[in-house]
Amino acid sequence: MPINPEIAIGADLGSRTFSWTSSDVLLYHLGVGAGSRAGDHLSPTALRYTLDSDELQVLPSFGVVAPTFHETDPPPLDLPGCDINLAQVVHGSQEIAVTGPLPTSGTATVSTTLTDIWDKGKAAVIWQEGVARSTSGEELWRVRSSIFVRGEGGFGGDRGAPTAIELPERAPDLVTSYDVTEQQALLYRLCGDRNPLHADPQFARAAGFAAPILHGLCSYGIVLRELTDGLLAGDTAQVGGFAARFAGVVFMGETIRIDGWREDDRVVASASIAGGDRDGAPVLADCVLPLR
Numbered sequence: 355m356p357i358n359p360e361i362a363i364g365a366d367l368g369s370r371t372f373s374w375t376s377s378d379v380l381l382y383h384l385g386v387g388a389g390s391r392a393g394d395h396l397s398p399t400a401l402r403y404t405l406d407s408d409e410l411q412v413l414p415s416f417g418v419v420a421p422t423f424h425e426t427d428p429p430p431l432d433l434p435g436c437d438i439n440l441a442q443v444v445h446g447s448q449e450i451a452v453t454g455p456l457p458t459s460g461t462a463t464v465s466t467t468l469t470d471i472w473d474k475g476k477a478a479v480i481w482q483e484g485v486a487r488s489t490s491g492e493e494l495w496r497v498r499s500s501i502f503v504r505g506e507g508g509f510g511g512d513r514g515a516p517t518a519i520e521l522p523e524r525a526p527d528l529v530t531s532y533d534v535t536e537q538q539a540l541l542y543r544l545c546g547d548r549n550p551l552h553a554d555p556q557f558a559r560a561a562g563f564a565a566p567i568l569h570g571l572c573s574y575g576i577v578l579r580e581l582t583d584g585l586l587a588g589d590t591a592q593v594g595g596f597a598a599r600f601a602g603v604v605f606m607g608e609t610i611r612i613d614g615w616r617e618d619d620r621v622v623a624s625a626s627i628a629g630g631d632r633d634g635a636p637v638l639a640d641c642v643l644p645l646r
Contacts, residue, residue: 357478357503359471359511361435367466367482372421376406376458382416382423385542386575387532399588403579411590412456413582415575417486417495418448421464422546433468436480438503445570446479446500449597451644453493455590462486462494469498472514478506479514495595502600519622519640521615528584528614531628532576534568536606542572568604577625577638580612585621586645594644601636602627610637620644 380403388403389395402411431438466484484497535541539552547569550557558566578596586592604610604627611628614621623641626634 356437356506357471357480357509358435359509362433362468362471362480363435365434365468367433367468369463369465370421371461371463372423373461374416374420374423374459376410378420378423379410379412379416379458380404380406382419382545382575383413383579385538385545386413386415386572386579387538388413388579390532390535399583402588410458412458413575413579413590414450414452414456414495414593415571415578415596417450417452417456418497418499418571418574419545419547420462421484421486425546426548428548428550433480436471436503438506442504442506444502444504444603445600446502447597447599447640448500448571448574449498449595450495451595452495452593454646456494461489463489464497470514471511473507473509473511474502474513475507476505478503478509478511498597517640519642521613521622521624522617524615526613527616528581528612528623530580530584530614531609531611532580533609534576534604534606538572538606539566539568542569547571563603565605568606570600573600573604573610573625573637574598576610577612577623577641578643581614581621581623581641581643584612585614585616592646594646597640597642598638599640601639604637608632 383403389400394400402409464484464486466482469483470481472479479500481500486494551561552566552569609628610625612625614623621643625638626636
């Protein structure tokens, strides 16, 4: 069978040691749209993402990509007990929790475990969890993510428990948008994700899409940055993490609309396509940004 939960669940996916520099942080921030608005090249708030000065800060979502930032091959899918094809896979959800502001450069080791597999009938959902620690052993961040594997369900496994976030019934505290550029995915793929689904039109068509789609983690970073800028005055030190479910795709040239509500100890949000033939189509759902 393509997926064997008895082998997969609980499998140790190993550890990897990685390093990053301020140049990596700057590239990541540009990849998720920092500095793209008119006047951002003069804005002290925007320059905290894009200028390698003493004021440089790190968007917490950078921790998700830092371990693989310098990869140039498409992401491997050599998961124990899971014989799956890259063309069947889309990112299901992503979560990061940080213990404090991330350093602008450093070295860390991340240890990852395959924690669960859900059977959704026509698809499988595979979950991983990882912990990143500094060279001194201090925990820096934790990540939890899932991938959605089309056509690999029906093996009789647990369907999993839904964790939907209820949005407030009042008007959002923030309504903003970001225009995805034609080269957004080509820039973001330099952050360590060379999956051809996001760059190769022929590969995208074979996977069932009319054109390459934006990386889910790029949308994730865009939304987190917009919420941080719009509700937290651009101060990433207030961000304790970010969790979201990937609810739909984004094509180059589309506009992402973000609605955010600030609550006592968190921000909740949703993201959708604004305008065009796909107006209102979901992008991210169940978005939660815990505050520090």
